[in-house]
Amino acid sequence: MKRYLILVVLACFTLAGCAQDTKESDRNARLDENVVAQVAGESITEGDIEEIISHIPAQYRTKYSSPQGRKEIVDGLVEMKMLAWEARRKGIDKQESVKVKIGYIIDQALAKELENDLKESVKVSEADIESYYRENLDKYVTPERIKARHILVEKQGLAEDLLGRLKKGADFQELAKKHSTCPSAEKGGDLGWFGRGKMAPEFEKAAFALNKGELSDVVKSSFGYHVIRLEDKRESKTKTLDQVRKSIERTLQKKQADALIAELKDDIRKKAGVTVNEEYFSKFKEQGRPGVEKVREPAEPEEE
Known part of the structure; x- marks a missing residue:
């Protein structure tokens, strides 16, 4: 290659x-x-x-x-x-x-x-870069993310019992492997990193309210009853202008260059006397590829 x-x-x-x-x-x-x-x-x-x-x-x-x-x-x-x-x-x-x-x-x-x-030839000013950064600040925000484990069971009573055992020092991963009905059970209930909008609303609200290492109360969702432990948390961060300056400069350069090229093409089209014979294309309108059926013909209306 x-x-x-x-x-x-x-x-x-x-x-x-x-x-x-x-x-x-x-x-x-x-x-x-x-x-x-x-x-x-x-x-x-x-x-x-x-x-x-x-x-x-x-x-x-x-x-x-x-x-x-x-x-x-x-x-x-x-x-x-x-x-x-x-x-x-x-x-x-x-x-x-x-x-x-x-x-x-x-x-x-x-x-x-x-x-x-x-x-x-395109030169991007610092003022343009700063203006683009302010107007598109949401592009440079890394949302809050958390890493959590959970145990999912069908009965509230079992969830309450498991929570009590966890508070007394029981091993979360072992209980998850033994009791959880979620596919994450084989990983000790590990759900990995996720942001908002990825989990059931009730689960999300409880999980994001926890501090690192903290256990939730029993949480009910449409899937059953959860006990959640927060493993880690990454706060929302916004990249600084210095961190994205080069990226913004390239974006603006491309945008301005594309506009200049489009303008140049229009100017050349007028100066060079560009013409296209549209009749050439009409010769192919009714021709299909050999061995290929037409698939987008409008269907005939069915008779009542």
Whole structure:
């Protein structure tokens, strides 16, 4: 998978920047640079390798910045240029279908670079960041959560008896395993961490009112009778502006960049005279895929 990834990056780099044969004068001019390899007189420089590494996804960048990773990049680039050189020698690059493919890839690379330039031009002010934080404060609140155990039984009398035994020092987990009808019994009644809105209302009210290590009274719910012990509690916390500043900045940058790109596309559409032949699509409206029945035809009304 990683090998495929690096080949894709190399392909995009090669087609976007190095797809054409290098003139003899250019080859000679590049000999004085920090050349890493050459293919048919075309140099691959340290700058080329750094450019490729900069386009590798962050999670793989460290690997390909190592000596072994750089060798893999160079080997892949050399192999690709060797095969591309042979393909040009055979005239494959002159085939119409290949020209179309290369054209699409170059257009895609150019469009992506233009979008990246627009994104990099966006500057988010501190005032915008602070305003977004205030208006979206609820996004940065971690609700109160608790960790609890419980014993669930069908009879109130048994629940009262178990509560009394617990208050005298009986082992909660052992009693839960022996008496509780909840699936959590096999874990000693452990319910793990949960927030509000996850449990029956009566259970939730009693559980969240407890202090760490405290036992509840017998609690009745639609499931039966509970005895609850609070294991731990995490109070509600709100992330500070400093903690989320970078995240907010990225969000606002994307929002503003998307707006700029949409505006640019509208402007280009007018300047470039973009037209679409809608009749092209009408040819396909009544055509279904072979062997696939139409499944969304409106049903005929039944006769009374």
